Amino acid sequence: MIAAKLSNVALLAAVAAMISACGGGGSSDTPESAAPAAPVIASQPVAATVLTDGTATFTVAASGTGLSYQWKKNGTEIPGATSASYTTPAASFSDSGAKYSVAVSNAGGSVDSSAAPLTLMLSANQQAFEELILAPNGRSYQLIWNLNFAGPQASGTNFAQSDFAVMAASPLTNGPQTSAQSAPQNLTSSLALGTPGATRVLKNGVILVVPSTATRSKSTYVGADVRIDTLAADNSTVAYSAIRSNYETVALTGAMSSTAPDFAHYHNSFFSNAAILNPAANWASGASYIKFTQTNLGDRYFAFDCQAATTGANVSPCVTGTTLGNALTTGISSTSDGTIYHLSDGSVSTVGGVQVWVANSPRPQSATLSATVSYRIYFELNGNVYTGQLVKDGSPLGGSFYVSNPGGLTVTDRLTFLPFHIRMNKAARDSLAGAMAI
Known part of the structure; x- marks a missing residue:
């Protein structure tokens, strides 16, 4: 048994020696890895x-x-x-x-x-906006008026006029577009052109003036809406901004005496006073208007004259040679609001480097004659105290108003304030101009 085992060992050793003597070159049967195919x-x-x-x-x-x-x-x-x-x-x-x-x-x-x-792409709002204002055929008209609800008009006090704006190109693909309101056009033959006052706002520590005529604005698109930046007199500084939404185009047809309530109410005296429009007048073919809402973008601080009437940036102060705190500790009387405002009726903050006091409660609607909610302000500038009002960011901006209840005991009882705004096309404006009886 021992001899047999030794023989097996010897045999294995001999086989191993033979394999070693053959030399194999170390070759492998596994191929090189193939490169992946290019993407498809x-x-x-x-x-x-x-x-x-x-x-x-x-x-x-x-x-x-x-x-x-x-x-x-x-x-x-x-x-x-x-x-x-x-x-x-x-x-x-x-x-x-x-x-x-x-x-x-x-x-x-x-x-x-x-x-x-x-x-x-244009939204429905932007399409309606462009159909009215975009060159070469567009003109967006607004009426500017001070007409008595009933009875005769007095030249120099009452007036009725219009102006229009044209936008050269679409903001959709051309970026912000600046347009200017035209010179006012008189709608009457018996009344002189009116001279509405300029708008003044406190912004970044200075008072900016927005002219009452030839006002310039910049239009851009924000989502589905239209942003309007109103420019100051230098034609470059943005005085205030608004977002316009909820556009609706409405045709004007048939007799003016049966005009749709929204349009008639917005332009109140034109339709309430029987002496203003020819009762047999009709709307011309193609006459229409757009109706839209506006929301204030950013806090807007208006500056008002407190005493003498002015037209430029130098608004008249309420108190001179004092501080905001001292003036309000004594109390400042607002005749239009029917209130004496004191320091404790609001709060003071620094706005654009200027100390501004803002009332806690809104101004009475009988004073603002608008659906816009605003707050009385007083601010200190150059050693004097001035007044104005604040319209807060995001506030809906009201439009016109009409006399809905002539027998009402108070102004707010007699009037309904409208939350929308209206512009009209040339056919509508020309129809009104042709129908004027004053």
Whole structure:
């Protein structure tokens, strides 16, 4: 048994020696790893249409292993856009027509997708706005008037006039557009043109003047709405801003005597006083108006004359040579509000480097004659104390009013204040002008 085991050991050793003597060269039966196939795009990015400030998402579907992505805008790589989908920032007018594509890559190669365009579109509000004001055919008219509810009119006190604005190009793809109100046009043959007062606002520590005529404004689009920036007399500084929404275009047809209530109420005296319009007048073909609402954008601090009437930036003060705190500790009387305001009736803060006191309670509607909620203010500037009112950010801005209850005991009993605004087209304005009987 021992001898047999030794023989087996010897045999194994001999076999091992033979294998070693053959030399094998170390070859392997496993092939080299093959390079992956280049990506193949199965689904291309699709064109997108959005409102101003909207975002668009572009997506690609590709097959292959180890894929990487790089999105491009108009052929230029977008930093950090390295996923199968890309969502744009909020779109502005400068993005209109931009083309988005993606390069899909792996170790086997790279392939570019087709370019998908981004298109900006008008909202219904913006379309109505442009149909009225956009050149070459558009003109947005407003009426400016001081007419008696009944009885005769007095030249120099009463007046009726209109002006209009034209916008040269669409803000949708051309960016902010500045337009100016035209010179006023008299609607009457018996009354002189009126001279409405300028609007003054306290902003960034100074009083800005917005002219009463030839006012300039800048229009831009915000989402589905229209932003209007009203400019100061230098035609560049924004005095105040508003967002316009809820546009509605309404046709004017038939007899003026049966005009729709919204239009008739907004222009109250034109339709309440039988001596103003020819009772047989009709609206011309194509006459229409737009109705919209406005919301205040940013706090708006109006500056008013407290004593003598002025027209420029030097509004007349309520108290001279004193501080805001001292004046309000004594108390300042507001005849229009029917109130003596004291320091404890409001709070003081610094606005644009100016100390401003704001009343806790709104001004009475009998004083403002508007649906806009406003607050009495007093502010200290150059050693004097001035007055005005604050309309807070986000407040709805009221429009006109009409006499709904002539027998009412108070102003607010007699009047209904309207929350909307109206502009009309040229056919509507010309119809009114032709129907004037004064």
